[in-house]
Amino acid sequence: MFEDRTEYDCQTINVSVGGAALSCTEQPKVGTRVVVYLSFLGRLQGKVVRSLFGAFAIEFEVSDYKRRKLDEQIRWLENKPAEDLVDGRREERIMPLKRDATLTHETAPYRVKIIDVSRSGAAIQTDLDLPVDAIVTLGEDVKARVVRTFVGGIGVEFFRLLPFTRFDDTITFDID
Template sequence: MYSLKVPLSDERRRHQRVKVALLGRYMLSSRREYPCQTLDMSPGGLALIAPVPAQQGERVVAYLDHIGRVEGVMVRPIPNGFAMTVGATIRKRDKLAAQLTWLANRSILGLPEDRRHERVVPRNPRSMLITEDGEQHECRIIDVSLSGAAITTALQLPIGTPVTLGKTSAHVVRHFDKGIALEFTRTHDLESLHEQFG
């Protein structure tokens, strides 16, 4: 179990931390996003490996694989990152506890990842999102994989909405701050992905 050499806070006593390495992105109060990876997590807090540190008390929003959006405040620096609280309702904390239990069991049992394909950042992130009515909307691709993409857009599209990204048909599967995650209608091969998104 990963341990921080600092006095245990009430928050950390109340929730057991699970050692999980989840990839994701986080946003600081500057509104800039950076890649990150969790070291450990509980329903009340988490430790992140992060290239740009948050300031003490700064609000942080993170989007983590398998977990989704979590937000809280930075509570202390750690080597190569920081620890933050997780602000959530009791219901969301219960859900988070169940997700963390599943993730911990998955790593013990060696179960495969849910995320089927590695994500890459395209050389040219500018693209066009076409909605069902044929309207074209400029967007920026954050990352793309053989099965989907994350894009920044001002559009508020409901989950399940069919769209076309460039020439690829997809549907909305998740929302995050200033953007949406798409799942492609069919899985692509690397060649067609490079042709479309570089």
């Protein structure tokens, strides 16, 4: 996502703890602040430091803690066989810092816990016995459909993808 909040699909060329090179249809100018969402690495922000033909390079602006965590994640990815990185899911999944959530079904609110969430859906811990295809709302405004059930919970698919600006570990699905 660029400073003007426009979003573009890009492809990672390479990545290190210091930054990344990305191939993209749009070319941000050097000095532009960007937010990128990288599979298995999550949300990172930085500044464009080089513009290349059809690509650009960013330098990450992260805390020392995040840099150490990023280093661990990159090392883990480097040592993981490629076939182990594919789990059949369409989107990256994260575990929110605040897992308590409100799920509303047929106007009744229920307290639940988010197991993990992607831009397209969530796994939810609950004792509710909801059927597949039940329509629910997470928090105040995220409409979803139950797509699977499992012991102790449900999986839901959102009607709309969560925007990148909302998708990080600070996401909440609670009604204040």
